[in-house]
Amino acid sequence: MILFSVLLNEIADGYLATNSTWNSANMAELMTIVGIYVHAFFLIFAVGFPIVALTLESIGIARKDDDYINLARNASKLWGITFAAGAVTGTLVEFGLVVVWSGTIALMASMAAAPLIIELYAFIIEIVLIGTYLTTFGKIKRWRYGHVLIGVGVLIGSNLSAYAILAVNAWMQVPWGTGNMVSQFFLPWVPTLGPLVIDPSKLKTLATVLPIVGSSLLSSPGAFQLLSNFTSNPWIALFNPESNATYFHNLLAALIVTSFLAASYLSFKIIRGYGLPAYNWKGLKVSFFIASIATFLQAVAGDYQGRLLYMYQRNIFNATEGIPPRGGYDPIVSILLYGNPSHFFPGSDYLASLLPQNDSLGQLTLNATNLYGPILHLMYYAMVVSGVILAVIAVGHFGLYSKLLRKIVEGILRIKVETFVLYGSFAGAILSIVASVTGWATREMGRHPWTVYGLITYNDVVNSHSITPLFTAAIIALEIGILMAGLWGIYMIFFKKLKAKHGGGVHYQ
Numbered sequence: 270m271i272l273f274s275v276l277l278n279e280i281a282d283g284y285l286a287t288n289s290t291w292n293s294a295n296m297a298e299l300m301t302i303v304g305i306y307v308h309a310f311f312l313i314f315a316v317g318f319p320i321v322a323l324t325l326e327s328i329g330i331a332r333k334d335d336d337y338i339n340l341a342r343n344a345s346k347l348w349g350i351t352f353a354a355g356a357v358t359g360t361l362v363e364f365g366l367v368v369v370w371s372g373t374i375a376l377m378a379s380m381a382a383a384p385l386i387i388e389l390y391a392f393i394i395e396i397v398l399i400g401t402y403l404t405t406f407g408k409i410k411r412w413r414y415g416h417v418l419i420g421v422g423v424l425i426g427s428n429l430s431a432y433a434i435l436a437v438n439a440w441m442q443v444p445w446g447t448g449n450m451v452s453q454f455f456l457p458w459v460p461t462l463g464p465l466v467i468d469p470s471k472l473k474t475l476a477t478v479l480p481i482v483g484s485s486l487l488s489s490p491g492a493f494q495l496l497s498n499f500t501s502n503p504w505i506a507l508f509n510p511e512s513n514a515t516y517f518h519n520l521l522a523a524l525i526v527t528s529f530l531a532a533s534y535l536s537f538k539i540i541r542g543y544g545l546p547a548y549n550w551k552g553l554k555v556s557f558f559i560a561s562i563a564t565f566l567q568a569v570a571g572d573y574q575g576r577l578l579y580m581y582q583r584n585i586f587n588a589t590e591g592i593p594p595r596g597g598y599d600p601i602v603s604i605l606l607y608g609n610p611s612h613f614f615p616g617s618d619y620l621a622s623l624l625p626q627n628d629s630l631g632q633l634t635l636n637a638t639n640l641y642g643p644i645l646h647l648m649y650y651a652m653v654v655s656g657v658i659l660a661v662i663a664v665g666h667f668g669l670y671s672k673l674l675r676k677i678v679e680g681i682l683r684i685k686v687e688t689f690v691l692y693g694s695f696a697g698a699i700l701s702i703v704a705s706v707t708g709w710a711t712r713e714m715g716r717h718p719w720t721v722y723g724l725i726t727y728n729d730v731v732n733s734h735s736i737t738p739l740f741t742a743a744i745i746a747l748e749i750g751i752l753m754a755g756l757w758g759i760y761m762i763f764f765k766k767l768k769a770k771h772g773g774g775v776h777y778q
Contacts, residue, residue, distance in 0.1 A: 290728045290729075290731055290733075291728045292735075292736075293728075293731050293732065293734075293735055293736040294727050294728035294731040296736040296737070296738060296740075296741045297369045297370065297731050297732070297736050297741070298727065299741055299745065300365070300369075300741050300744040300745050300748070301362075301365060301369070301370070303745045303748045303749065304358065304361060304362050304365060304744070304748045305362060306706070307358050307748045307749070307751060307752045308355065308358035308359055308361075308362050309705075309709070310752065310755075311351045311352075311354040311355035311358055311755060312355050312358075312359070312431070312523070313522070313523035313526050313527055313705070314347060314348065314351035314352075314355070314523075314527055315348070315351055315352050315355050315395075315427045315431075316427055316428060316431050316519075316520060316523040316524075317520065317522075317523030317524035317525075317526065317527040317528070318344065318347065318348055318351070318523075318527040318531070319348060319420060319423060319424040319427065320424065320524055320559065321344060321524075321527060321528055321531055321555070321556055321559055322341050322344040322345050322348055322420065323341070323417055323420045323421065323424065324555060324559060325337045325338075325340045325341040325344060325552065325555055326338060326341035326416070326417055326420070327414075327417055328555065329341060330413045330414060330417070334551075336547075336548050336551050337551060337552075337555075338407070339548075340548075340551065340552040340555075341406075342406050342407075343763075344531065345402065345403055345406065346762050346763075347759065347762070347763070348399070348403075349399065349403050350755065350758045350759060350762070351755070351759075352395070352399055352427075354751065354754070354755035354758075356392075356396075357751060358748070358751055361747075361748070361751070365744075368732065369731065369732055369736070370720075370727075370730050370731060370732070371730070371731075371732045371733075372720075372725075372729055372730025372731065373720065373730050375475060375730075376437075376441070376720075376721070378499075379467075379499040379500055379503070380437075380440055380444075380446070380467075380499075380500060380503070380505065380506050381437045381440070381506060382503050383503040383504045383506070383507065384433040384434070384436045384437050384506050384507060385433065385437065387429065387433040388429075388430050388433035388434055391426045391427070391429035391430035391433060392426070392430050393426075394422065394423075394425070394426030394429070395423055395426040395427050395430065398419055398420075398422045398423045398426060399423045401419050402416070402419045402420045402422075402423055405419065428520065431516065431519065431520070432512075432516045433507075435512065435515045435516045435519055436506045436507050436509065436512040436515075436516070437506060438515065439506070439509050439511035439512040439514075439515040440505075440506040440509050440511075440512070440721075441716070441719075441720060441721050441722065442511055442515075442581075442582070442712070442716060442722055443462060443509055443510070443511040443577070443581045443582075443722065444462055444721050444722060444723065444724060445462050445463040445505055445506065445508065445509035445510070445511070446462065446463050446464060446465070446466040446467055446500065446502065446505035446506075446509075447462045447463075447465065447467055447472065447724075448461060448462060448463070448464065448465030448469075449461045449462070449465075450462075450465070450469060450472060450473070451722075451723035451724065454473070454628075455628065455630045455631050455723045455724065456584075456630075456631050456634065456722075456723045457623040457624065457625070457631070458583045458584070458620050458623060459581060459582075459583075459723055460580065460581065462581075463505070463508070463509070464502075464505075466500050466501050466502040466505050467499060467500045467501075468498065468499055468500070471499055472499075472724070475724075475725070510577065511574075511577055511581070514570065514573050514574045514577055515574070517570045518567070518570045518571060518574050521563045521566055521567040521570055522567065522701075522704070522705045522708065523705075524559065524560070524563040525560050525563045525564055525567060525659070525697075525701045525704075525705075526698070526701045526702055526705055528556045528557070528559045528560035528563065529556075529557075529560045529694060529697035529698040529701050530698050531552070531556040532553050532556040532557045532560060532694035532697065532698070533694040533695045533697070533698040534763065535549045535550075535552045535553040535556065535694075536553060536690075536691045536692070536694040536695065539553065539691060540691060553690070553691075553694070554669065557666050557690060557693075557694060557697075558666070560663065560697060560701075561662075561663035561664075561666050561667070562663075564656070564659045564660055564662075564663045565660065565663065567656065568656065568660065571656065572605065575605075576606065579606060582715065582716075582722065583620065584617060584620055584634060584635060584638045585638060585645070585715035585716070587614065587616055587617060587620075587638070587642075588638050588639075588641065588642040588645040588646060588715060589645050589646060589649035589711060589715065590602055590614070590646070590649075591642075591646040592614045592616050593616050594616045594617045594618045594639070595616050595618055596613060596614055596615045596616040596618070596619060597613070597614060597616065598610075598611065598612070598613060598614070599614060602614075617635055617638065617639055620635060621635055630723075630726075633718065633726065634718075634719065634723070637717050637718050638715070641714055641715070641717060644714070645711055645714060645715055648707040648708075648710050648711045648714070649707070649708075649711045651703060651704075651707040652703075652704045652707045652708040652711065655700040655701070655703045655704035655707070656704050658696070658700055659697060659700050659701060659704070662693045662696060662697050662700075663697075665678045665686070665689055665690075665693065666686075666689075666690050666693065668686035668689070669686055669687070669690060674686075
């Protein structure tokens with residue numbers, strides 16, 4: 270209480286009104302959404318695409334087939350471009366996190382400290398090894414798998430980096446290590462969140478003071494006293510049950526998107542007659558096969574993450590599944606969760622009845638969930654339906670290897686399996702992007718308006734200076750400019766040459 274009083278006295282005058290911080294937070298949120306999606310476009314190639322490239326190279330070495338090696342070499346060019354663009358956009362996002370969402374320094378200095386240190390070293394591994402991998406293609410003669418091992422090192426670095434960042438995001442979704450504090454003070458439907466490894470008085474002070482003064486708290490001399498010895502286990506975010514689920518779900522999503530994009534590019538070449546068909550079909554079969562396996566695994570990962578959502582974020586679960594305020598039934602979900610189709614799911618009215626008197630934070634999250642509920646439900650089922658269609662496409666693709674499936678596909682669609690695979694790759698690329706975009710939007714919008722679910726709202730951590738529409742527009746323009754530059758680089762390498770070679774009558778391989 271002494272610390273609480275000191276902080277309030279230090280920050281009593283001169284700070285922005287609540288409405289002003291909400292306006293700034295809304296402006297900042299727009300540029301952050303664009304920035305994260307731009308970064309994600311390049312990030313998915315750094316996380317998922319190396320698996321495609323390394324698989325092609327490994328097959329080429331094992332079969333002594335230079336076609337696969339050439340396919341891997343061409344794939345590595347995309348890997349390099351997207352890594353560079355991902356590094357630029359990632360720096361922009363992290364810079365914006367510190368400057369625009371300056372209150373998140375409290376998170377970085379405590380629960381996110383260990384994961385972010387790991388992420389820094391993982392990024393260094395990527396930087397060192399990716400240049401080596403790209404410049405030594407075909408130069409390691411005696412043991413060609415040595416080059417693959419370098420690529421595996423890059424793959425480990427990129428995925429370790431992704432895991433650390435996603436662990437922080439998972440902690441913001443499920444603040445593990447806070448014991449029963451969230452349920453006791455704010456959201457009574459949340460179960461105990463692991464062991465209590467934080468200082469309860471400091472967390473309660475932080476959660477109470479930030480809504481009053483926002484990120485200006487961090488300019489107070491008392492902020493250091495608040496954040497020092499905040500937790501007895503800085504590694505707790507890595508042991509969050511949501512961390513592994515979030516990582517594998519996102520890794521598989523990245524792999525599905527990039528594999529289907531690679532397949533659609535090779536299908537385009539086959540349909541338009543660029544290069545030798547046999548060469549392109551080799552790459553198409555490998556990339557489509559990887560996308561198919563990842564799609565099946567994603568169903569398992571998605572189911573597990575849905576169960577965690579039901580366990581830890583019941584209000585968001587209700588919104589995504591379309592459970593009405595008074596409660597309702599969902600036979601399919603009931604079977605998955607309880608083994609019977611007639612389980613009754615209480616709605617937001619029941620959750621509201623659990624709130625203690627004067628629990629403004631609890632009421633705020635329910636109001637936000639009810640407000641965004643319809644769009645959450647729409648986006649969630651856009652993701653689910655896209656995933657189901659992807660699974661159907663993946664099953665049909667195995668008609669290339671199964672006579673029975675070939676007969677089924679050709680009997681139903683009246684087209685050859687090869688034609689189904691060619692055009693299915695385009696559908697797979699589009700649907701996988703739809704699923705990824707709507708899935709991430711559902712996750713983050715469902716948490717709205719929280720920065721840390723149940724504890725801190727996003728207007729609490731925004732910069733105390735006003736963020737204007739002009740500034741927001743300028744940052745969004747910069748972010749889109751970086752995206753366009755990256756797309757231009759991809760076009761120049763993979764499409765401009767292809768057109769020039771075709772025009773000259775030479776096949777591009």
